[in-house]
Amino acid sequence: MFSRRIADIQPPPRCAPFPAFNKMFNGCPLRDSPSFSELMTETALYLIPCTLGDTAPELVLPAANRDIILSLRHFIVEDVRSARRFLKAVDRGIDIDTLTFCDMGKHADRSQFASYLEPLRRNEAVGVISEAGCPAVADPGADIVAIAHREGMRVVPLVGPSSILLAVMASGFSGQSFAFHGYLPIEPAARQRRLRQLETRSREERQTQLFIETPYRNRKLFDDLLRACSPRTRLCVAAGLTTEREWVRSMSLGEWRKCGLPELSRVPAIFAIYAA
Amino acid sequence: MFSRRIADIQPPPRCAPFPAFNKMFNGCPLRDSPSFSELMTETALYLIPCTLGDTAPELVLPAANRDIILSLRHFIVEDVRSARRFLKAVDRGIDIDTLTFCDMGKHADRSQFASYLEPLRRNEAVGVISEAGCPAVADPGADIVAIAHREGMRVVPLVGPSSILLAVMASGFSGQSFAFHGYLPIEPAARQRRLRQLETRSREERQTQLFIETPYRNRKLFDDLLRACSPRTRLCVAAGLTTEREWVRSMSLGEWRKCGLPELSRVPAIFAIYAA
Structure with missing residues (x-):
């Protein structure tokens, strides 16, 4: 068993509930590995995307996610209020008071994170929900997932x-090649240096470079892009994705300079550049 | 109008059907920009994800995608057969013979791509479908999208x-920071050099590095990772995602060496490394 192997280098494994999943990691070929139905009876840490903004869940989430969500009793969440609101949107009839919520938000005590997986250790599935979109992608969640892997738990990301x-x-x-960098430095000189670095990398590696900013600074970031990068570099602004305010526009910085940026100070936006 | 502005530097714009969408790109603030209902009556180029493998569409696609798909008459596809199969899976009753399909696969004539958007120019929506997953992400589609942007057409990516x-x-x-690199070099020395580069970048930039391989070479890539990278570097293998064969495992290369890789020669897998 894999779970015994890593005992050499890890604290005593507590992943007893995952025998079928862990059977695969014994060097055995897949023909000896567990069947789908065997695997499915095992619990997992489910990574549950939520909506971006006030969009109705059925517009952006597969129907199957709802069934999984409604089967869960334990959630690890970035923000309890927004998670409750999301669960209510998924099913008005959900009985929130029977559910447990553990906080993984920025003020949470990270030394408690391992204890959040206690239900999984007794074979009860757990869901992870961040404030918007996919947990562990530009949002908290990765620390929880890393602990689950360390204990040989099954991790299932939902669409x-x-x-x-x-x-x-x-x-x-x-x-074919793209990189997401999160937030760029706020200090103007450092930010423009970083933008030029990303432009160079895009040109040299033919790699799309993506980054974000808090909405009230979107205009500032746009201005810095016009200052720092070549007018021939292409910029894509993707605003309010999946919401009523969605628009996506790609053109060269020279064209952006002429056309201007629509008001974006309250709209979440993603910026991508590509330098030819 | 934005569409008139870019006339200075582009061939004559043919984006007449998009007045509300283009109204935003006139430097006007969003309060003057088109309402949701105005925008929604305009056509768009829809980027339509399909399933990874034989998974039922309702497991991985929002119900809303189906309504959009069924409203379309024109598709630009990587592979006509697989696109027809996908559309049949979305709705058994779909009348395939009333639909038009344009080929954007690797043997397609790229000089024809601009003509594929002809329906949009007369205000009929068009869908883009690749062989698996999301069009234009590790799959064809970006060239089509770029043409649409050049003509000021609305582009809508579906979940x-x-x-x-x-x-x-x-x-x-x-x-918080990750990069996808597509396929790595096949030649062993070049591949190992590339893996070491990615390991270094991951360490220096704290960036997750992702790449893929054709399934029958998955084992070879795994062996190259063991050879090229530090045993402390962490490797995630995500196999058969969203299918019955799905499993995801993250551990250090030292642990992977002990446990071995399950048989993966026919299972699509994504590899990610992270060096501390």
């Missing part, structure tokens, strides 16, 4: 909206 | 499964 991925699709830039 | 994004979520590695 849902990711503004990053949607922006890559809709940019018209390379989707 | 669906992306093995890359699901792998980031499920890896337990950083989702």
